Amino acid sequence: MPISHVLRQLQVCIKHQTPSTAEKLHSIIIKLGLNQCGPLPNTLVDVYGKCGLFHHARQLFEEMPHRDHISWASILTAFNKASLPNLTLSFFPAMFTVDQLQPDHFVFATLIKACAALGSTMLGKQVHARFVLSPFSDDDVVKSSLVYMYAKCGLPDNARAVFNSIKLKNTVSWTAMLSGYARSGRKNEAMEMFKSAPVRNLFVWTALISGLVQSGNGIDAFYMFISMRREGVDIVDPLVLSSIVGACANLAVLELGKQIHGFLIVLGYESCLFISNALVDMYAKCSDIIAAKDIFGRMKTKDVVSWTSIIVGAAQHGQAEEALMLYDDMVTAGVKPNEVTFIGLIYACSHVGLVCKGRKLFKTMTADYGIRPSLQHYTCLLDLLGRSGHLDEAENLIKEMPYKPDEPTWAALLSACKHHGNTQMAIRFADHLVSLKIEDPSTYILLSNAYAKAAMWEQVSEVRKLMVEMEVKKEPGYSCIDIGKESQLFYAGETSHPLKNEMLGLLKELDEEMRRRGYVPNTSYVLHDMEQQEKEKQLFWHSERLAVAYGLLKSVPGTVIRIVKNLRVCGDCHTVLKLVSSIVKREIIVRDANRYHHFKDGKCSCNDFW
């Protein structure tokens, strides 16, 4: 068998992703005594890497008597392909320390790709500097990968500078730049790049649409997706569809999500791993956790993302025990959890007060899986300790941890103090909070209540002043409800809705029944200076109540009422919705800015912590 034939066969393995054929060919090569001939050693490393047999690639590489630039480019590409960008960067120095070789343009491209995967601007800039000083500094392909790296790191202006220096701009460099603008939320520049793109293929469309989804412009993404369909672009691979499913998840639009799901089935992509994962997440985020579990259960292969999606979904819907059981199944199935999985798990423990289990998971993460806890992990653990009343332990942990606490961290602790009536500690945390730039309106409420409780009126008025300044920038609160294919949006305050009188009547009726059951409006959630009665009226017109009233009037009796809210549900509305669920005997699911609330029989899945 001539060498050229073997080489051709090996390329087929890459194309068809058939690692077993690659192994067979490898054994034939050894039998023929060709394993050190011409390009074959390098090709084998390359083929094993690209077929996903990264350990084989590495072993061959280590055993090579003569390694050249191609061997190095091949093994580093294999590391990248195996999602091991850290290994790419830590392994690379051996290129000159062991083999006395300097990186060429191929190697530079792999290093930059690894930096992009890590999202590390610092490392990326170091590699960039070495590239500029190298003999290959004119190479346009490496420049394209630099554009991609800066774009991915959220530095579109740096990306643009490199882009401008590319002599022959092709679709690849164009797409990288376009994607950079889109994912940084620079819509106008992204559209500009899109309109003037040299060709308008599926890659270009995908870069634009997925960038828009990532920057939170899901609605624009949808309009572009519709344009893409109108232009008759052939959807020959499903990547753009996973972005569109992601947009449905972010926007929490269940009906649209179902339509896209149907479309995926028609195109035959439903069982593709990426797509199934996106669907599981979409249904969970659209508050249909049952559909999410159904898709998850029918998946033939499940990876970390699949397991993590369903664990996080269950945890966010208040099904903590289930989330922990799923984790056991995951370990049994031999899938290694990652840092995101542990966020979901500790969050789950937090919701049912499993303090020991949560602490244990936090330790397991580092001890068994080598994951360095992030600030988010610490915030979850602090939340768990705080909620369960271990406030002193939480305060100690905050001093020990290697991060500076941010707004969510302090807010979680402050909320815990409120629940456990520890005013003194609350003031200590509140004092830390006021020195930060607060983004979340509900944090102001927490702060103001903490100071009010300690009768620190000067601080209370200070917080109110800060809040008035922020009010200008704050988007107004709204709640959205879907009835059939129609969607209704309600803002807080009196409405001019055609069904206004019916809604008002129903809310009044419910209010009377609630008061009979002992409901007293909690006006500490209203931060304006006004009379008690006026404050109660404010609460009465909160958007989620309008949406519920509308839902009760218009939906099919007995069905679940689903509401999506852009801000967090206020404490008073939370009480009201619990009562309403038991009065009208309906399940009400509210997705607010932070979590999911399943109101049923007078109780909420969030266990009254939020």
Place this chain on the structure above:
DNA sequence: CTAGGGTTAG
């Protein structure tokens, strides 16, 4: 024989 663009979980 080796490099560059689009994808999912917080």
